[in-house]
Amino acid sequence: MSSSDMIRIENLVKRYQDLVALDHLTLSIQEGEIFGLLGPNGSGKTTAINCMLALLKYDKGSITVFGRNMQPDSYDIKKQIGVVMQNVAVFEQMSVQENIDYFCGLYIRDKAKRQSLVEEAIAFTGLTDYRKMRPKKLSGGLLRRLNIACGIVHKPRLIIMDEPTVAVDPQSRNKILEGIVELNRQGSTIIYTSHYMDEVEQICSRIAIIDHGRVLATGTTEELKQMIKTGETITIEAIELDDTLLAAVRGLPHVFDLTYEDRILKIRLSTARHNLVRILNFLKEHDISFGRVFSELPTLNDVFLEITGKELRD
Amino acid sequence: MLHLFKYRFLQIIRDYSAMFWALAFPIILGTLFYLSFGHVGLEATGDSAWDVIKVAVLREDTSSENARAFESYLAMMEEEMLDIQDISKETEALDALNEEEIAGIYYIREEPSLTVAKNGLNESILTSLLESYNQNAAMFRKIAMTHPENLPNAVAALEDYRQATEEVSLAGKDLNPNVQYFFALVAYACLSGTFLGVKSSLDGQANLTALGARRSITPTHKLTLILIDMSVLFVIHFFNILILCLYITRVLGISLGDDIGALLLVDFMGSMIGVCMGIAIGCLTRMSLGMKMGISVLFTLFPGFLAGLMFGNMKNIIELRCPIINRINPAAVLSDAFYCMGIYNDTERFTRCLLILALMCICLLTVAFLGIRRERYDSI
Numbered sequence: 001m002s003s004s005d006m007i008r009i010e011n012l013v014k015r016y017q018d019l020v021a022l023d024h025l026t027l028s029i030q031e032g033e034i035f036g037l038l039g040p041n042g043s044g045k046t047t048a049i050n051c052m053l054a055l056l057k058y059d060k061g062s063i064t065v066f067g068r069n070m071q072p073d074s075y076d077i078k079k080q081i082g083v084v085m086q087n088v089a090v091f092e093q094m095s096v097q098e099n100i101d102y103f104c105g106l107y108i109r110d111k112a113k114r115q116s117l118v119e120e121a122i123a124f125t126g127l128t129d130y131r132k133m134r135p136k137k138l139s140g141g142l143l144r145r146l147n148i149a150c151g152i153v154h155k156p157r158l159i160i161m162d163e164p165t166v167a168v169d170p171q172s173r174n175k176i177l178e179g180i181v182e183l184n185r186q187g188s189t190i191i192y193t194s195h196y197m198d199e200v201e202q203i204c205s206r207i208a209i210i211d212h213g214r215v216l217a218t219g220t221t222e223e224l225k226q227m228i229k230t231g232e233t234i235t236i237e238a239i240e241l242d243d244t245l246l247a248a249v250r251g252l253p254h255v256f257d258l259t260y261e262d263r264i265l266k267i268r269l270s271t272a273r274h275n276l277v278r279i280l281n282f283l284k285e286h287d288i289s290f291g292r293v294f295s296e297l298p299t300l301n302d303v304f305l306e307i308t309g310k311e312l313r314d
Numbered sequence: 315m316l317h318l319f320k321y322r323f324l325q326i327i328r329d330y331s332a333m334f335w336a337l338a339f340p341i342i343l344g345t346l347f348y349l350s351f352g353h354v355g356l357e358a359t360g361d362s363a364w365d366v367i368k369v370a371v372l373r374e375d376t377s378s379e380n381a382r383a384f385e386s387y388l389a390m391m392e393e394e395m396l397d398i399q400d401i402s403k404e405t406e407a408l409d410a411l412n413e414e415e416i417a418g419i420y421y422i423r424e425e426p427s428l429t430v431a432k433n434g435l436n437e438s439i440l441t442s443l444l445e446s447y448n449q450n451a452a453m454f455r456k457i458a459m460t461h462p463e464n465l466p467n468a469v470a471a472l473e474d475y476r477q478a479t480e481e482v483s484l485a486g487k488d489l490n491p492n493v494q495y496f497f498a499l500v501a502y503a504c505l506s507g508t509f510l511g512v513k514s515s516l517d518g519q520a521n522l523t524a525l526g527a528r529r530s531i532t533p534t535h536k537l538t539l540i541l542i543d544m545s546v547l548f549v550i551h552f553f554n555i556l557i558l559c560l561y562i563t564r565v566l567g568i569s570l571g572d573d574i575g576a577l578l579l580v581d582f583m584g585s586m587i588g589v590c591m592g593i594a595i596g597c598l599t600r601m602s603l604g605m606k607m608g609i610s611v612l613f614t615l616f617p618g619f620l621a622g623l624m625f626g627n628m629k630n631i632i633e634l635r636c637p638i639i640n641r642i643n644p645a646a647v648l649s650d651a652f653y654c655m656g657i658y659n660d661t662e663r664f665t666r667c668l669l670i671l672a673l674m675c676i677c678l679l680t681v682a683f684l685g686i687r688r689e690r691y692d693s694i
Contacts, residue, residue, distance in 0.1 A: 055690065
């Protein structure tokens, strides 16, 4: 923990009767980061966010935001936070512009300043052509963008985004991700929760992997990948192998795991030079025919798999 | 704050389902009342003339004492309630009845009787006149048989009652019983502000709606948000009630009283009690939305029923059996305020009604405040 922490969570425990939602969760988030909270559904990401925002009571631990204890009446702190909730939270009866203006008004009193911020938020989220439309008429992606506009319109110092791309088409998703990076460039610190590892990998400067309410690992994408044994995954399609050959592959240097299913061989190897060449030479020596071959560097899913023993989406 | 007020106002008036129950439904209900009563005598807070009912009276036996008494009774009702046609033969009377020229035929005999051709308000009135006579006659006969010495006292008591009844009709206004349905309707409409209140308070509760969570994490104090919501709701609902009263008085032509100031005051308090009740129910944090809406239905329709919305005489029955219910039922208090204002001109009772309503508002707001005071939730 350093003194420049924007948010510091220590030993946070939250129970729902017998269920431990947060189990001594400890985190620190520094100014200027896009901090990713990565975990499967039910891992405790949203609970952690709600505790951070002083919406939820917790049983144990402490939360400081901007160096101060976060309480329900910490209005000075709340002024500097923008939140994009997991569920779209807008008024159905008001237009896009009215919604953004309403939420801006909860933070900014000055009318002229508010008008300019609303225009900026509309332009930033690409909602200019839809400003007069009611939320019911918007597509899922546009609705998410409206949700984001309402959360960021007051240009907060800290933005908390709780799975903002759930049920969004790929095109809108990319736009949203680009927007988040841009917000960070403009000076906002961002906490981003998701169970989509590719998103987190794409935009987050630091990531915490969370499961069963506990932080399992924290670091940059590279740091996390270095924490695990897998250095490379080689996939070979349309290959015929018997048990003897499979055992032989398993015995090759740096191979520590493999799966063979539906004539697809997946070999996981530790980091080493010429892994692919070694495998291909083995196949040639044994005169084994095969289809396509892929070599992939480890992903966050591999990290998650190794740390938790299960896939992220399980 | 004006900014938040403006948007909340727009949001609520565009919530068509909530506005339907708060505004359109009472208007529709009022129209149905008007149509079902056939608008007979609904202008009965007195200024308009009562349409007397045309009847035939056939004298079959004028020798018995009871027949003579009944004849006198009908004569007494002539002009006030009845228009006795000059028909003496039964066949002519039956023809007139079939042609709907008259509403009924009274037979003067030892045991007086009535013949009507259909069910309707006029026919009901004719029946109740006969029943009223029979009841009084039976009472006198019983007293004459058991305690003849008390007969003069009984007659005197009845005279006193008649006199007292006449004194209740103040300011030259006689009450048509059907107008009380409209008083109960306005009272019910006031309470239907509950639905607006419940829906609105949900938008402030993080454990029930995403909007509630979203609004709870802004730097605007929760109490400020609630007060803004309440002001907006009150303004909207007050206008809803004014629109309903205008519709009843101007379109349906039913007078709710002449004192506009007093009418506005009752509407004001009525709107306030409806909105406060909704906010109080909405702020009961542990209940689901469905449960809250169920309670709202109960807290609007049931008081309305007790105040006479479905059965006109209900309020009077309760007044006789358990008057405290009429003191704590906001719909009954509102309805009573309308009576005091439109019929009785009873300022003291009118003031008491308003004070009771004000006290209820304070209690409901206290409940609401206690409900939202806790700003952190156990679960969301």
